[in-house]
Amino acid sequence: MEVSDFFEASMNFISNHEKRDHMLGQVLVNGVLQGGFYACIGVSFSIVFGIMRIINLAQGTQIILGAYVTFTISHLIGLDPFLTLPISIVSLFFLGYMIQKYVINLVAKGGLIITSLLTFGLNLVLINIALLIWKADFKATNPWYMGMSFEVAGATIPYVRLIIFVIAILLTVFLEFFFRKTETGNSIRATSLNPKAAQLMGIDIGKTYSLTFAISSALGGAMGTLFILAKPVSPFTGGDFLIILFSVAILGGLGSIEGALLSGIILGMIEAFSVMLLGIEYQKIALNLIYLSILIFLPKGLMGKRFYG
Amino acid sequence: MEDCMMKNRKGFLIISGLVLAFCYILSSDFVTAQEAKIRIGAAVSMTGRLAKEGNLVKKGYETWVEWINGRGGINVGGRPHQVEMIYYDDKADPTTSAKLTEKLITEDRVNLILGPYSSGIAAATSAIAEKYGFVTIAPVANGDFVYERGFKYLFSVLSMATQDLIPVAEVAAKQIPKPKTFAVVVLDHVFTLPSMEGVKKRSLELGLEEIYYGKFPVNTTDFSGILTTIKRKEPDLLYFGGFFPDAVSFYRQAKELNVNAKLYTTTGTAGHPDWLTVMKKDGDYVLAQVTWHPDMIYKGPFFTSASYNEFWKKKYGEDSSYFSACGFVAGILMQLAIDKAGSLDQSKIRDALRGMDTETFFGRFKFDEKGKNITHRMGIVQVQAGKQVLIDPPRPGVKLLYPVPPWKER
Numbered sequence: 169m170e171v172s173d174f175f176e177a178s179m180n181f182i183s184n185h186e187k188r189d190h191m192l193g194q195v196l197v198n199g200v201l202q203g204g205f206y207a208c209i210g211v212s213f214s215i216v217f218g219i220m221r222i223i224n225l226a227q228g229t230q231i232i233l234g235a236y237v238t239f240t241i242s243h244l245i246g247l248d249p250f251l252t253l254p255i256s257i258v259s260l261f262f263l264g265y266m267i268q269k270y271v272i273n274l275v276a277k278g279g280l281i282i283t284s285l286l287t288f289g290l291n292l293v294l295i296n297i298a299l300l301i302w303k304a305d306f307k308a309t310n311p312w313y314m315g316m317s318f319e320v321a322g323a324t325i326p327y328v329r330l331i332i333f334v335i336a337i338l339l340t341v342f343l344e345f346f347f348r349k350t351e352t353g354n355s356i357r358a359t360s361l362n363p364k365a366a367q368l369m370g371i372d373i374g375k376t377y378s379l380t381f382a383i384s385s386a387l388g389g390a391m392g393t394l395f396i397l398a399k400p401v402s403p404f405t406g407g408d409f410l411i412i413l414f415s416v417a418i419l420g421g422l423g424s425i426e427g428a429l430l431s432g433i434i435l436g437m438i439e440a441f442s443v444m445l446l447g448i449e450y451q452k453i454a455l456n457l458i459y460l461s462i463l464i465f466l467p468k469g470l471m472g473k474r475f476y477g
Numbered sequence: 478m479e480d481c482m483m484k485n486r487k488g489f490l491i492i493s494g495l496v497l498a499f500c501y502i503l504s505s506d507f508v509t510a511q512e513a514k515i516r517i518g519a520a521v522s523m524t525g526r527l528a529k530e531g532n533l534v535k536k537g538y539e540t541w542v543e544w545i546n547g548r549g550g551i552n553v554g555g556r557p558h559q560v561e562m563i564y565y566d567d568k569a570d571p572t573t574s575a576k577l578t579e580k581l582i583t584e585d586r587v588n589l590i591l592g593p594y595s596s597g598i599a600a601a602t603s604a605i606a607e608k609y610g611f612v613t614i615a616p617v618a619n620g621d622f623v624y625e626r627g628f629k630y631l632f633s634v635l636s637m638a639t640q641d642l643i644p645v646a647e648v649a650a651k652q653i654p655k656p657k658t659f660a661v662v663v664l665d666h667v668f669t670l671p672s673m674e675g676v677k678k679r680s681l682e683l684g685l686e687e688i689y690y691g692k693f694p695v696n697t698t699d700f701s702g703i704l705t706t707i708k709r710k711e712p713d714l715l716y717f718g719g720f721f722p723d724a725v726s727f728y729r730q731a732k733e734l735n736v737n738a739k740l741y742t743t744t745g746t747a748g749h750p751d752w753l754t755v756m757k758k759d760g761d762y763v764l765a766q767v768t769w770h771p772d773m774i775y776k777g778p779f780f781t782s783a784s785y786n787e788f789w790k791k792k793y794g795e796d797s798s799y800f801s802a803c804g805f806v807a808g809i810l811m812q813l814a815i816d817k818a819g820s821l822d823q824s825k826i827r828d829a830l831r832g833m834d835t836e837t838f839f840g841r842f843k844f845d846e847k848g849k850n851i852t853h854r855m856g857i858v859q860v861q862a863g864k865q866v867l868i869d870p871p872r873p874g875v876k877l878l879y880p881v882p883p884w885k886e887r
């Protein structure tokens with residue numbers, strides 16, 4: 169599209185704004201529902217970075233593994249995909265714990281570059297394991313209520329997306345509560361503020377790190393369950409999440425759960441409104457421009473702190 | 478002195494005669510004449526992003542090799558030659574595929590090459606084959622750009638991507654009530670853009686009005702924005718161009734947001750075997766192009782469309798996928814060309830393909846100077862009650878389901 173096209177599109181938008189009034193509600197709904205999901209996957213990525221200074225490049229694939237757990241169980245025993253949520257949470261929790269304890273902990277002192285390289289490699293290993301088990305085909309769930317929706321004030325709200333949104337928000341709020349109000353949560357936060365001091369206070373750093381990674385992984389697993397309810401997955405789908413993971417985490421402020429919640433919704437809204445105002449071609453450009461602006465003008469993000477945690 | 482020179486000369490002649498004979502024995506011609514074998518190399522995607530389709534093409538190759546060897550092999554200048562295949566896995570990576578193609582030609586010294594799966598990879602391997610003067614028959618690579626590089630040894634089994642969905646516009650324009658408007662939603666990708674450009678152009682020619690055109694980037698998973706806009710515009714025809722996951726997300730969300738049209742299409746996806754299992758009854762009514770279908774009625778030298786499928790079914794207990802049919806027919810084309818060339822000389826095989834005008838179980842083959850098959854026309858299927866039914870070319874007793882009932886009434 170040329171600049172003149174862009175101008176014309178904007179003028180059209182202004183002159184047609186009455187027609188668009190009833191669209192506005194729908195776009196808001198779309199943005200919020202998508203944003204809830206973004207928020208939660210963003211949180212799962214952000215806590216590992218914020219607390220452990222590790223960029224987990226395998227997080228996208230861990231999400232996909234959660235999706236595969238749901239797919240396998242619901243296909244093998246016919247369980248409703250939503251009911252597999254606890255199973256994918258538990259299995260990914262264990263996987264995350266093992267990965268941190270036996271793989272990442274070995275090089276955790278190596279710094280950001282070494283751990284990033286490691287998680288990059290880990291991502292390839294996980295993708296290939298998924299390829300071996302589930303092959304390269306797309307897998308999807310298709311429960312009977314798929315695609316059903318209801319209308320509120322002219323806006324169509326799909327049931328599945330609404331439930332996904334609610335679960336994502338609940339999990340995020342629960343995690344915030346866990347970090348603030350429980351002893352384990354406090355010890356994780358203490359470790360992130362000052363690992364040495366935390367160790368002197370008797371906190372087992374290795375265990376705390378494993379636990380943090382496991383929680384992030386479990387949250388990712390839960391998101392995988394929700395994701396496969398909306399979209400089909402293949403072992404390579406995980407890579408598609410990375411830009412969202414980074415955007416939500418950076419915009420919200422690394423390690424900040426409430427920040428991720430806010431930025432997830434903001435990003436969902438930006439996506440939805442950029443399609444309406446500028447066209448789908450500009451959706452990702454708008455998203456990336458915001459991401460870039462945040463990095464330049466607000467590097468700590470919306471709710472970032474000098475200390476993480 | 479003269480006597481001595483004569484002796485030397487005799488000795489020289491004998492020795493050079495022996496050397497020549499030895500060279501001849503060592504030469505590949507003599508060896509192949511003895512063993513009467515043709516080595517064919519293929520680098521296809523057995524793993525990676527395109528593993529599913531790549532393996533189906535490979536299955537087509539394998540089945541052809543088994544079939545042709547069962548018949549005594551390929552006839553080269555009156556002598557039957559058994560076929561021996563060498564496969565490599567290109568992991569769906571163009572660079573790897575190009576390297577493997579070079580290895581096949583220079584190290585494995587194959588006689589012939591059968592092409593990889595997909596336009597992106599064929600673009601890379603054909604450049605290598607061209608460098609060594611090797612013919613590439615690309616079974617499933619119909620991106621127009623692949624054939625616009627002035628290559629002389631590259632041939633496409635299929636018609637070009639811009640032609641892919643033209644029959645959809647033609648079929649739709651004949652329906653009553655006649656559709657008036659269409660919307661295009663397309664993935665910004667070399668595979669999908671040309672097919673959508675083609676169907677868009679044809680639709681405009683047929684008097685349809687374009688009321689929406691949206692191009693979405695790779696990795697888009699949320700289509701609610703586009704669908705909200707489309708819902709307001711109420712197009713009669715909805716042309717969707719994207720890969721498998723894109724199409725699944727798009728149509729699911731169309732159902733969620735209750736976005737209706739009189740007819741829907743996809744680029745290939747609804748013709749894919751996985752579409753039926755993933756979408757179940759929500760996948761009904763959607764159109765797609767297929768390169769080949771068991772219900773086509775082509776006749777060829779060895780098989781008709783139906784007898785080829787029967788042969789396949791007997792062997793594997795299922796219909797041949799169109800990917801496998803593409804692989805199988807690539808083998809048949811190679812065999813017909815060698816038969817006509819009477820030699821394994823690449824330039825003679827190329828000339829034989831250039832001059833070819835023949836019908837096979839797959840359809841007709843006639844190549845232009847760029848190597849495009851100008852006679853192939855895609856089949857169009859519509860998913861009807863969970864089956865991909867061939868609706869174009871038209872057949873008696875088969876009807877397009879039109880207009881498609883709204884989501885809420887299904």
